[in-house]
Amino acid sequence: xxxxxxxxxxxxxxxxxxxxxxxxxxxxxxxxxxxxxxxxxxxxxxxxxxxxxxxxxxxxxxxxxxxxxxxxxxxxxxxxxxxxxxxxxxxxxxxxxxxxxxxxxxxxxxxxxxxxxxxxxxxxxxxxx
Numbered sequence: 001x002x003x004x005x006x007x008x009x010x011x012x013x014x015x016x017x018x019x020x021x022x023x024x025x026x027x028x029x030x031x032x033x034x035x036x037x038x039x040x041x042x043x044x045x046x047x048x049x050x051x052x053x054x055x056x057x058x059x060x061x062x063x064x065x066x067x068x069x070x071x072x073x074x075x076x077x078x079x080x081x082x083x084x085x086x087x088x089x090x091x092x093x094x095x096x097x098x099x100x101x102x103x104x105x106x107x108x109x110x111x112x113x114x115x116x117x118x119x120x121x122x123x124x125x126x127x128x129x
Contacts, residue, residue: 012091
């Protein structure tokens with residue numbers, strides 16, 4: 001089992017910044033895709049960004065984003081802490097949502113929530129205009 005704990009959400013004015021953290025514990029793997037999704041009230045889960053990596057015999061890493069956050073959000077990883085971050089800059093009111101971290105022990109470009117096996121509890125991000 002994997003436990004994912006998100007933190008860093010809060011209330012910020014438009015144009016401001018927040019950094020979300022997703023710390024993982026429990027079962028580990030040298031191969032993983034960890035992603036951020038968000039869900040606004042009355043809407044479906046929306047893919048935001050993901051990073052995938054392999055720390056095995058052949059090192060591999062990649063990141064990808066949904067179009068609406070490109071150039072504003074950056075996903076990164078601290079392997080020593082088994083933590084993935086989402087740096088969110090130039091925030092807009094439409095970024096308001098509960099942000100969820102998700103994980104799967106595979107490398108794949110997965111923008112659908114069904115591809116992920118483990119989920120965190122979510123952290124609220126509210127951007128005021």
